Amino acid sequence: MAEKLSITIKLAGGEEIERQLADIGAAGQKAFGDIADAARKAGGFKNLKPEEVTAKLKEMGIVGKEAFDKISGAVATATRFQQIADVVQSIETGFAGLARGAMGLARVLGPIGIAAAAIGTKVVSAMNEAEAAIRAVDTAAIKAGMSIEKFDQLRQGFEKMGLSAQGVEQALQGIASAAEKAKIEAVTTAFKQLQEAATRGYGGIGTAQLNLLVEAAQGVGPAADAARKALTELGVTLQLPARTLADFITLAGDATQGTAAFVESLRQMPDGATRSALAIDAFKDAGVGLVQALRNGIITEDQFKERLGTITQEAANAANASVQAATQMDSAWERFKQNLLGGAAWDSVKASGLDAWNAITASIERAYDALLKFMGLRSQSPNAAPDAPGFAHGGTVGGRGTGTSDSNLAWVSRGEHIMPARAVRQPGVLALLEALRRTGGNLRGVMDGMGRFALGGVVPQLPRFADGGMVGGMQHLGTVDLRTDHGTARLMASSSAVEQLSRLAVTKRMTSTGKKPGFIG
Amino acid sequence: MAEFKATADIPAWLQAIRDKQKPVAEAAVAALRETAANSVQEGRRDIAAAGRFGTAWQEGLKYRTKGAKEGNTPSLNAQATIYHRYGIAAVFEHGAVISGKPLLWIPTTPGGPAPSKSGKKLVSATINGRPMLFDKGDPDRHRKPLYVGVPSVTIKKRFHITEIVKENVKRMAQLFIKHFKDD
Numbered sequence: 001m002a003e004k005l006s007i008t009i010k011l012a013g014g015e016e017i018e019r020q021l022a023d024i025g026a027a028g029q030k031a032f033g034d035i036a037d038a039a040r041k042a043g044g045f046k047n048l049k050p051e052e053v054t055a056k057l058k059e060m061g062i063v064g065k066e067a068f069d070k071i072s073g074a075v076a077t078a079t080r081f082q083q084i085a086d087v088v089q090s091i092e093t094g095f096a097g098l099a100r101g102a103m104g105l106a107r108v109l110g111p112i113g114i115a116a117a118a119i120g121t122k123v124v125s126a127m128n129e130a131e132a133a134i135r136a137v138d139t140a141a142i143k144a145g146m147s148i149e150k151f152d153q154l155r156q157g158f159e160k161m162g163l164s165a166q167g168v169e170q171a172l173q174g175i176a177s178a179a180e181k182a183k184i185e186a187v188t189t190a191f192k193q194l195q196e197a198a199t200r201g202y203g204g205i206g207t208a209q210l211n212l213l214v215e216a217a218q219g220v221g222p223a224a225d226a227a228r229k230a231l232t233e234l235g236v237t238l239q240l241p242a243r244t245l246a247d248f249i250t251l252a253g254d255a256t257q258g259t260a261a262f263v264e265s266l267r268q269m270p271d272g273a274t275r276s277a278l279a280i281d282a283f284k285d286a287g288v289g290l291v292q293a294l295r296n297g298i299i300t301e302d303q304f305k306e307r308l309g310t311i312t313q314e315a316a317n318a319a320n321a322s323v324q325a326a327t328q329m330d331s332a333w334e335r336f337k338q339n340l341l342g343g344a345a346w347d348s349v350k351a352s353g354l355d356a357w358n359a360i361t362a363s364i365e366r367a368y369d370a371l372l373k374f375m376g377l378r379s380q381s382p383n384a385a386p387d388a389p390g391f392a393h394g395g396t397v398g399g400r401g402t403g404t405s406d407s408n409l410a411w412v413s414r415g416e417h418i419m420p421a422r423a424v425r426q427p428g429v430l431a432l433l434e435a436l437r438r439t440g441g442n443l444r445g446v447m448d449g450m451g452r453f454a455l456g457g458v459v460p461q462l463p464r465f466a467d468g469g470m471v472g473g474m475q476h477l478g479t480v481d482l483r484t485d486h487g488t489a490r491l492m493a494s495s496s497a498v499e500q501l502s503r504l505a506v507t508k509r510m511t512s513t514g515k516k517p518g519f520i521g
Numbered sequence: 522m523a524e525f526k527a528t529a530d531i532p533a534w535l536q537a538i539r540d541k542q543k544p545v546a547e548a549a550v551a552a553l554r555e556t557a558a559n560s561v562q563e564g565r566r567d568i569a570a571a572g573r574f575g576t577a578w579q580e581g582l583k584y585r586t587k588g589a590k591e592g593n594t595p596s597l598n599a600q601a602t603i604y605h606r607y608g609i610a611a612v613f614e615h616g617a618v619i620s621g622k623p624l625l626w627i628p629t630t631p632g633g634p635a636p637s638k639s640g641k642k643l644v645s646a647t648i649n650g651r652p653m654l655f656d657k658g659d660p661d662r663h664r665k666p667l668y669v670g671v672p673s674v675t676i677k678k679r680f681h682i683t684e685i686v687k688e689n690v691k692r693m694a695q696l697f698i699k700h701f702k703d704d
Contacts, residue, residue: 009600017552
């Protein structure tokens with residue numbers, strides 16, 4: 001007896017499906033080239049109807065016919081086209097993220113960001129090319145195998161994608177160059193300002209400018225060369241007064257012009273896509289509006305800085321999104337290469353593109369940091385001493401100079417009260433102030449600790465501190481020499497106790513010299 | 522200030538991989554089911570075309586899946602088994618030579634019972650060199666033999682289920698694409 005009729009199909013990790021997909025893909029890819037060559041010899045796809053193409057291919061012999069059969073079968077499965085659609089979608093996502101990142105960065109980077117973002121429109125343009133290719137490929141993928149015209153559309157879509165890839169690579173390099181160029185301009189601007197300041201006799205180089213130049217000089221490339229040259233010509237001993245808000249407003253004015261140009265360039269883009277419109281609105285709201293509000297006095301400097309901080313966070317998010325987009329593009333290109341081209345030609349494209357983008361992010365970060373320092377929004381602002389102490393909890397001011405020289409800077413808060421050193425030096429004042437400070441201003445508690453004699457009474461035995469020791473409840477506010485038959489002792493007591501003891505001593509002296517006069521109470 | 526950093530969120534990355542794999546596995550399992558279903562459908566037509574095989578024989582061809590899910594997620598290790606509920610179906614699928622011990626008694630009435638289940642007393646005789654079994658209680662001198670004895674019987678291949686399944690498996694990638702796109 002034979003075994004039971006039983007046939008098992010195993011997915012085995014999708015192995016069989018994967019193998020079939022590879023076979024279909026390889027056959028389709030080869031047939032793709034065969035049919036394209038055959039079609040060119042037949043006069044091109046555009047000039048022929050499908051049945052005519054078939055007839056032409058038959059006339060060309062068995063090779064063409066086989067190729068046609070193979071491509072028909074392969075296209076009918078739509079295997080490659082599904083993969084193509086996926087890859088194209090990934091690339092489109094990468095492009096969109098890249099463009100968003102470039103536009104978002106422009107919001108806060110001023111002229112540097114504007115320059116970079118303006119070049120970034122190349123990316124947007126490349127993205128639009130990609131979109132057109134996507135549409136062509138997608139259409140072909142959906143209707144794969146239906147007609148030879150669709151096949152031709154697909155071929156054209158591939159060609160467009162190839163062009164787009166090169167365009168993106170060039171755009172990325174362009175952004176890097178623009179960022180470098182923008183940095184050169186920033187250095188050049190600082191250089192000119194320093195020269196002008198030196199000519200006017202300001203007597204020195206500004207810390208912010210110096211930092212900018214020094215930082216730039218530490219890098220490599222044209223910007224670093226320019227910075228080193230500037231430092232050589234200026235020297236490091238020059239000093240320049242601090243940058244003012246007015247200077248920044250001038251800078252912001254330039255940014256406004258650049259912004260307008262950028263917005264206009266976006267408007268002139270042919271696609272008119274929703275994505276671009278949204279980018280324009282966001283850019284206008286966050287960038288142009290803020291700068292104009294500051295210039296027109298609608299918002300204060302503090303408000304400007306606060307809102308700038310908000311936009312800064314947006315820029316950080318945008319930058320991170322850009323990096324992620326670059327990562328996505330990396331993956332997308334890798335798949336694109338593996339699935340469609342199957343060669344190593346795109347390795348260089350991918351590498352150069354990512355290197356360029358990394359250069360952009362690094363250079364823009366440095367430029368942005370330098371810009372913040374330049375604007376005085378960093379801790380190195382020359383308006384404040386870098387190590388000025390704070391007195392949030394009060395205390396005695398140390399430092400240098402006299403009691404009235406105002407030689408020491410300090411961070412103080414509204415409502416705090418500062419006393420002249422001369423008043424603080426008076427007997428008991430410092431201790432009283434310290435007691436008040438430590439008790440949080442509890443005047444009653446401090447006075448109770450001292451002991452009060454406003455209503456008279458016996459003064460309790462006072463502790464002695466001639467040999468030092470811990471002061472108890474009474475504060476050391478004054479001293480009085482108490483002479484007795486057994487000797488003299490120096491007492492430390494509150495001002496009221498000192499006064500009463502002094503009065504007692506005077507009375508004693510008067511008593512010892514005889515009957516007290518009438519004017520003694 | 523702006524931060525330019527790309528963080529590696531491993532759990533999110535793994536989840537993303539799983540999310541990517543899930544539709545693939547779903548499509549693959551769907552392709553597997555459809556391949557099996559198509560095989561069964563075509564196999565039943567093949568059985569019907571093979572001759573005297575009625576509805577029970579046709580509907581005896583079935584399929585079942587195993588391991589289609591691991592937990593709540595579709596599995597790429599799923600398998601489908603196409604089988605026939607009649608064990609003898611394999612004889613018609615592969616063909617066979619059935620031998621007797623020493624003889625195989627073939628009923629002269631198609632579909633007749635085996636000699637041991639005929640309920641009759643049988644007597645054997647060899648006529649023209651061919652062994653036969655007759656009803657012992659039949660007094661007719663011209664009685665017909667109930668069984669003919671042969672050393673073996675060759676049954677030809679009637680079904681083509683294996684070939685049908687193989688052909689369907691070859692189209693599994695297309696089904697996978699179809700389901701992947703549908704998702």
